[in-house]
Amino acid sequence: MYFVKIRESMMIAHSLKNEFFGPAQNVHGATFVVDVTFKSENLDTHNVVIDIGLAHQIVKETLKPLDYQNLDDLPVFEGHLTTTEFIAKYIYDEISVKAAGIFEGTIGISIQENPNAWAGYE
Amino acid sequence: MYFVKIRESMMIAHSLKNEFFGPAQNVHGATFVVDVTFKSENLDTHNVVIDIGLAHQIVKETLKPLDYQNLDDLPVFEGHLTTTEFIAKYIYDEISVKAAGIFEGTIGISIQENPNAWAGYE
Amino acid sequence: MYFVKIRESMMIAHSLKNEFFGPAQNVHGATFVVDVTFKSENLDTHNVVIDIGLAHQIVKETLKPLDYQNLDDLPVFEGHLTTTEFIAKYIYDEISVKAAGIFEGTIGISIQENPNAWAGYE
Amino acid sequence: MYFVKIRESMMIAHSLKNEFFGPAQNVHGATFVVDVTFKSENLDTHNVVIDIGLAHQIVKETLKPLDYQNLDDLPVFEGHLTTTEFIAKYIYDEISVKAAGIFEGTIGISIQENPNAWAGYE
Amino acid sequence: MYFVKIRESMMIAHSLKNEFFGPAQNVHGATFVVDVTFKSENLDTHNVVIDIGLAHQIVKETLKPLDYQNLDDLPVFEGHLTTTEFIAKYIYDEISVKAAGIFEGTIGISIQENPNAWAGYE
Amino acid sequence: MYFVKIRESMMIAHSLKNEFFGPAQNVHGATFVVDVTFKSENLDTHNVVIDIGLAHQIVKETLKPLDYQNLDDLPVFEGHLTTTEFIAKYIYDEISVKAAGIFEGTIGISIQENPNAWAGYE
Numbered sequence: 001m002y003f004v005k006i007r008e009s010m011m012i013a014h015s016l017k018n019e020f021f022g023p024a025q026n027v028h029g030a031t032f033v034v035d036v037t038f039k040s041e042n043l044d045t046h047n048v049v050i051d052i053g054l055a056h057q058i059v060k061e062t063l064k065p066l067d068y069q070n071l072d073d074l075p076v077f078e079g080h081l082t083t084t085e086f087i088a089k090y091i092y093d094e095i096s097v098k099a100a101g102i103f104e105g106t107i108g109i110s111i112q113e114n115p116n117a118w119a120g121y122e
Numbered sequence: 123m124y125f126v127k128i129r130e131s132m133m134i135a136h137s138l139k140n141e142f143f144g145p146a147q148n149v150h151g152a153t154f155v156v157d158v159t160f161k162s163e164n165l166d167t168h169n170v171v172i173d174i175g176l177a178h179q180i181v182k183e184t185l186k187p188l189d190y191q192n193l194d195d196l197p198v199f200e201g202h203l204t205t206t207e208f209i210a211k212y213i214y215d216e217i218s219v220k221a222a223g224i225f226e227g228t229i230g231i232s233i234q235e236n237p238n239a240w241a242g243y244e
Numbered sequence: 245m246y247f248v249k250i251r252e253s254m255m256i257a258h259s260l261k262n263e264f265f266g267p268a269q270n271v272h273g274a275t276f277v278v279d280v281t282f283k284s285e286n287l288d289t290h291n292v293v294i295d296i297g298l299a300h301q302i303v304k305e306t307l308k309p310l311d312y313q314n315l316d317d318l319p320v321f322e323g324h325l326t327t328t329e330f331i332a333k334y335i336y337d338e339i340s341v342k343a344a345g346i347f348e349g350t351i352g353i354s355i356q357e358n359p360n361a362w363a364g365y366e
Numbered sequence: 367m368y369f370v371k372i373r374e375s376m377m378i379a380h381s382l383k384n385e386f387f388g389p390a391q392n393v394h395g396a397t398f399v400v401d402v403t404f405k406s407e408n409l410d411t412h413n414v415v416i417d418i419g420l421a422h423q424i425v426k427e428t429l430k431p432l433d434y435q436n437l438d439d440l441p442v443f444e445g446h447l448t449t450t451e452f453i454a455k456y457i458y459d460e461i462s463v464k465a466a467g468i469f470e471g472t473i474g475i476s477i478q479e480n481p482n483a484w485a486g487y488e
Numbered sequence: 489m490y491f492v493k494i495r496e497s498m499m500i501a502h503s504l505k506n507e508f509f510g511p512a513q514n515v516h517g518a519t520f521v522v523d524v525t526f527k528s529e530n531l532d533t534h535n536v537v538i539d540i541g542l543a544h545q546i547v548k549e550t551l552k553p554l555d556y557q558n559l560d561d562l563p564v565f566e567g568h569l570t571t572t573e574f575i576a577k578y579i580y581d582e583i584s585v586k587a588a589g590i591f592e593g594t595i596g597i598s599i600q601e602n603p604n605a606w607a608g609y610e
Numbered sequence: 611m612y613f614v615k616i617r618e619s620m621m622i623a624h625s626l627k628n629e630f631f632g633p634a635q636n637v638h639g640a641t642f643v644v645d646v647t648f649k650s651e652n653l654d655t656h657n658v659v660i661d662i663g664l665a666h667q668i669v670k671e672t673l674k675p676l677d678y679q680n681l682d683d684l685p686v687f688e689g690h691l692t693t694t695e696f697i698a699k700y701i702y703d704e705i706s707v708k709a710a711g712i713f714e715g716t717i718g719i720s721i722q723e724n725p726n727a728w729a730g731y732e
Contacts, residue, residue, distance in 0.1 A: 002451050003476075005484040009236050013135035013151035013192070020290045022297065023190040029135035029151010031236045046386045047447040052483065053388070068145040070135070081291040085246050110247075114131050114153045115725065117296065118249040124695050125720075127728040142534045144541065168630045169691040174727065175632065203535040207490050232491075237481065239540065240493040253724050257623035257639035257680070264412045266419065267678040273623035273639005275724045312633035314623070325413040329368050354369075358619050358641045359603065361418065362371040375602050379501035379517035379558070389556040395501035395517005397602045434511035436501070480497050480519045508656045510663065569657040573612050598613075605662065606615040 004049040005037040006056055010063045014071035014082045021081075027072065032087070033112040034063060036095060037122070040105030050103045058102075062094045084111050084119035092121045126171040127159040128178055132185045136193035136204045143203075149194065154209070155234040156185060158217060159244070162227030172225045180224075184216045206233050206241035214243045248293040249281040250300055254307045258315035258326045265325075271316065276331070277356040278307060280339060281366070284349030294347045302346075306338045328355050328363035336365045370415040371403040372422055376429045380437035380448045387447075393438065398453070399478040400429060402461060403488070406471030416469045424468075428460045450477050450485035458487045492537040493525040494544055498551045502559035502570045509569075515560065520575070521600040522551060524583060525610070528593030538591045546590075550582045572599050572607035580609045614659040615647040616666055620673045624681035624692045631691075637682065642697070643722040644673060646705060647732070650715030660713045668712075672704045694721050694729035702731045 013029040036059050040049045066074070071082045080086060088109045095107055108122030135151040158181050162171045188196070193204045202208060210231045217229055230244030257273040280303050284293045310318070315326045324330060332353045339351055352366030379395040402425050406415045432440070437448045446452060454475040461473055474488030501517040524547050528537045554562070559570045568574060576597045583595055596610030623639040646669050650659045676684070681692045690696060698719045705717055718732030 001488055002455070003484075003486050003488075004451065005486075007237070007482040009238075011150050011152050011236060013149050018290060020295070026190050027135050027149070027192040027195075028133050028190040029153075029192075030133050031151075031153040033237055043449075043451055046384060047449040047452045049451055049485070051386070068148050068150040070149040070151075073149075083287075083291040085248065085287055085293055086291045089246070114133060115129070115155055116131075116251040118247075119293070120247050120249075122245055122247075123732055124699070125728075125730050125732075126695065127730075129726040140534060142539070165693075165695055168628060169693040169696045171695055171729070173630070205531075205535040207492065207531055207537055208535045211490070238495040240491075241537070242491050242493075244489055244491075251725070253726075255638050255640050255724060257637045262412060264417070270678050271623050271637070271680040271683075272621050272678040273641075273680075274621050275639075275641040277725055312636050312638040314637040314639075317637075327409075327413040329370065329409055329415055330413045333368070358621060359617070359643055360373040360619075362369075363415070364369050364371075366367055366369075373603070375604075377516050377518050377602060379515050392556050393501050393515070393558040393561075394499050394556040395519075395558075396499050397517075397519040399603055434514050434516040436515040436517075439515075480499060481495070481521055482497075506656060508661070571653075571657040573614065573653055573659055574657045577612070604617040606613075607659070608613050608615075610611055610613075 001039055001041060002043055002049050003037050003039045004052060004055065005035055006052065006059060007033060007035050008056070008059050008063055009033045010067035012066055012069055012071055016081055016083065018081060027070065030113045032084070034059070034091065035110040036091075037108040037110070038099075038103055038105060039108065040103070049105065054102065058095060058098045062091055062098060084113050085121065087111065088119055088121040123161055123163060124165055124171050125159050125161045126174060126177065127157055128174065128181060129155060129157050130178070130181050130185055131155045132189035134188055134191055134193055138203055138205065140203060149192065152235045154206070156181070156213065157232040158213075159230040159232075160225055160227060161230065162225070171227065172221075176224065180217060180220045184213055184220060206235050207243065209233065210241055210243040245283055245285060246287055246293050247281050247283045248296060248299065249279055250296065250303060251277060251279050252300070252303050252307055253277045254311035256310055256313055256315055260325055260327065262325060271314065274357045276328070278303070278335065279354040280335075281352040281354075282343075282347055282349055283352065284347070293349065294343075298346065302339060302342045306335055306342060328357050329365065331355065332363055332365040367405055367407060368409055368415050369403050369405045370418060370421065371401055372418065372425060373399060373401050374422070374425050374429055375399045376433035378432055378435055378437055382447055382449065384447060393436065396479045398450070400425070400457065401476040402457075403474040403476075404465075404469055404471060405474065406469070415471065420468065424461055424464045428457055428464060450479050451487065453477065454485055454487040489527055489529060490531055490537050491525050491527045492540060492543065493523055494540065494547060495521060495523050496544070496547050496551055497521045498555035500554055500557055500559055504569055504571065506569060515558065518601045520572070522547070522579065523598040524579075525596040525598075526587075526591055526593060527596065528591070537593065538587075542590065546583055546586045550579055550586060572601050572605075573609065575599065576607055576609040611649055611651060612653055612659050613647050613649045614662060614665065615645055616662065616669060617643060617645050618666070618669050618673055619643045620677035622676055622679055622681055626691055626693065628691060637680065640723045642694070644669070644701060645720040646701075647718040647720075648709075648713055648715060649718065650713070659715065664712065668705060668708045672701055672708060694723050695731065697721065698729055698731040
């Protein structure tokens, strides 16, 4: 199994409106350092898993509508608790759609939200 | 010159309400990884610059009122553009007051706001 | 598969009393940077893998009896070579017991012992 | 499953002679930070996955003929596009041969080529 | 003293044609992770040291002619030993010229060339 | 001012025998990640601050008698509280002696003892 992993980041605000989340019920924010892994059993004719320039473009296009936003204000997240796990799955789904037809393998998402915490989906 | 540096972090939201800041005019957020450096010409009788437990406590007490907050809502920042530079100076001032009488040397603040950007005051 | 990963660290001394280990037969020490990954097929009703506050508490409680200790002096490790691999498995077992009833998924442990070496169990 | 991971690095030049690679068709270079993971279901009688000194030696011996080289000049790579994915597989094969008889488990290779990009094989 | 630090990277090849440099006399390469620090006694009316978007643009424009190049082929470096120290000073000079009239403070350059080595100029 | 910085690490045990240090009075350990900075106003005829191979050798020779040791057992530290600050100064002094006649500039030492704490001397 081969893989390529690329890193992009975004700076978002949000609140988690459920008493379960304690102080995170407040509007607060995070730098999300997003690692996207593309995995494939084989390399293509150029000896790559995926065109890395295209991979960066797909990831940037996926993060751009979220970057510098308060997730509480985005209709796509209305009625959802935007935990890091949930956002990882959302990014996974968006990239899967965008990469369809370009990339045949599997995708993994890891988000670092602070020096001591990560969440992800794969 | 001796130094001790400690790291704590906080997760804040804010907006920079001036067209100069482009997309950062939106309410967005950041994980601020805050490094506080205590510098001193000499060590004390315990061979330390400062009691590191006390230093951590001072830094945590300084960051706690900001952590999980939208800086736009805090009276102390009303009418100010809360850039990372400005917040670094604010933390510097707060720690200087709290450490007065305990620590005689100089203090430096560095804040990493994303993998490619830092700001600070010393 | 979703995951949450949290990081804590501890500072331990030990010796590896077998000539196989060369200079590590001496009493020496390490900062163990411990990453604990909680993996689950599904999110709970709060859109999380595990309550991250509770996860940190479980990990801290697990590391606390080892932190600032010479592992050679702890009865639980008597007669064992406390390699990083062995300690990773010990932490895995302890956290598995503590998380039983709270968390249904699988757990992974990774320990960084210096800038160029890690060991783990999952 | 237990694992041990070790890190070594090398500094290489190469060019990717296909218009697919845009500016990387030029002779350019990279610091390849190579992480090699040794995975095993069991520990040996010394409570280790592999003798870590021997593991470092195997990895160093594998990287040494590539370090400080222009990969375009090495006969072993003639006619190949030396992408990071391809090099990861090459290192995997070399280490697999060198570790045969010493280590029974599986091996994984991850190469970081810049702060935002990795490739690997496992 | 306030500061802002930004990070960009480039991937270069070169050779150091003097027997002093041992194996680095070969054409080899490096990922140069370049940190540029802008220092100033005061903040401007927007509470910043420098417009961070403009700072990134200046640094990118400075690195672009070097990225994906063999420094041995660039006329500007003809007859020079392109050590990391020398390149740091070159970047310092280029950025100083580009930032003249925009930024009044001092500049520092740090280049990480591998996990265990940095060089710089300030 | 030019600089070169190199990183080496060592794994030590020690205890801090004064109630001021709380749990650190126990024999415990640390991975000390030691960054040594060599600073100079000028480059030599090879465009370097110092021969980086020689610099690595000096640092390795300095750390070797401490690596894999319990500092409590070393005569050189008898009667001293071996805080990280104190060890940084010790390394500074040792390297200054070893580099005399080879290097004319100034030296700085930074030791990271865990993910959130550093100490140093310069």
